[in-house]
Amino acid sequence: MLHRRRFLQLGSLGLGSFSLASFYSGKADIRKPIVISTWHEGIAANQEAWKILREGGRSLDAVEKGVMVTESSQNCCVGLGANPDRDGFVTLDASIMDEYANCGSVAYLERIKHPISVARRVMEKTPHVMLVGSGAQQFAVEEGFPLEPQQLSKEAEKTYKNWLKKSEYKPVINIENSGNHPNQTAFVPTRFENGEFNHDTIGMVAMDAHGNLSGSCTTSGMGFKMRGRVGDSPIIGAGLFVDNEVGAATATGQGEDVIRICGSHLVVELMRQGLSPENACKKAVERIIKIKGDKAKEIQVGFIALNKQGEYGGYCIQKGFNFAVCYADDKNYMVDGKYLL
Numbered sequence: 593m594l595h596r597r598r599f600l601q602l603g604s605l606g607l608g609s610f611s612l613a614s615f616y617s618g619k620a621d622i623r624k625p626i627v628i629s630t631w632h633e634g635i636a637a638n639q640e641a642w643k644i645l646r647e648g649g650r651s652l653d654a655v656e657k658g659v660m661v662t663e664s665s666q667n668c669c670v671g672l673g674a675n676p677d678r679d680g681f682v683t684l685d686a687s688i689m690d691e692y693a694n695c696g697s698v699a700y701l702e703r704i705k706h707p708i709s710v711a712r713r714v715m716e717k718t719p720h721v722m723l724v725g726s727g728a729q730q731f732a733v734e735e736g737f738p739l740e741p742q743q744l745s746k747e748a749e750k751t752y753k754n755w756l757k758k759s760e761y762k763p764v765i766n767i768e769n770s771g772n773h774p775n776q777t778a779f780v781p782t783r784f785e786n787g788e789f790n791h792d793t794i795g796m797v798a799m800d801a802h803g804n805l806s807g808s809c810t811t812s813g814m815g816f817k818m819r820g821r822v823g824d825s826p827i828i829g830a831g832l833f834v835d836n837e838v839g840a841a842t843a844t845g846q847g848e849d850v851i852r853i854c855g856s857h858l859v860v861e862l863m864r865q866g867l868s869p870e871n872a873c874k875k876a877v878e879r880i881i882k883i884k885g886d887k888a889k890e891i892q893v894g895f896i897a898l899n900k901q902g903e904y905g906g907y908c909i910q911k912g913f914n915f916a917v918c919y920a921d922d923k924n925y926m927v928d929g930k931y932l933l
């Protein structure tokens with residue numbers, strides 16, 4: 593019925609002879625493949641994911657390979673080159689989810705270069721969803737992932753030493769100040785030398801040419817965090833959620849507050865109720881602000897989302913969050929997240 597009504601509407605617009613078959617199937621206006629990811633690091637990650645998507649590859653492969661670029665970057669804020677915890681150890685969290693609601697994650701993983709790939713192995717090779725700490729590391733080694741040296745990257749060492757001068761425990765993910773953060777103006781993955789820039793995540797969601805959705809999220813978490821602290825990124829439903837009937841979402845920012853509202857799951861459920869990706873992200877941000885009251889001013893959280901039509905959107909608490917969108921060889925660009933405070 594719906595299709596027939598659409599056919600009649602198009603006919604009355606004089607479009608009856610134009611691409612009728614695809615309009616009739618209702619698929620002509622679906623933008624796919626498409627990949628979106630958080631922050632400026634998303635540009636390079638999208639580029640890698642796009643190589644798979646444009647060849648008709650699976651979104652699961654795209655979101656894994658895409659964020660591996662960020663994990664490899666010693667210069668960046670994700671992976672082994674990232675900021676350590678307050679005891680000086682880099683501990684990594686990651687999660688991945690596919691179109692069949694298969695999911696896998698690792699948390700508090702040390703000395704492994706690609707936590708996202710370990711998360712995928714957890715998903716594909718164990719009956720479990722999540723492995724943590726030394727157990728996750730043992731599994732990774734058994735799967736053939738090399739154990740990397742326990743050593744901070746040069747930049748992280750400098751930042752950590754700086755932080756140690758005061759050793760002030762401020763477990764709050766910083767709010768970027770566009771114009772101040774080097775990543776806001778050009779793609780130069782870097783960090784504040786004084787350690788001010790202390791959030792470290794890439795979240796990516798993609799839809800492939802077959803219309804299937806997947807997502808990935810990988811992080812070293814909050815810089816100088818308490819040893820053992822785990823954020824939202826490896827928690828399915830918080831840092832990442834995919835429902836192949838509806839859409840996919842991922843989060844960045846203050847993980848504790850994303851967990852509190854099951855953020856990414858909430859965004860997907862709001863899209864199920866008919867909200868656009870942008871409005872779904874906005875509602876989730878509003879919920880955090882309502883819970884936090886005045887304290888919302890002190891934190892940053894950003895969500896991005898993609899629906900089955902290939903529509904995308906993002907929203908955050910404070911100005912400064914942005915995300916990368918890619919859906920063609922020459923279309924890979926940054927979008928500023930709208931903000932509420």
Ligand code: ASP
Nearest residue numbers: 791792793813823845847
């Ligand atoms: N959400 C991450 C965490 O809380 C950090 C971030 O996105 O920067 O671990």
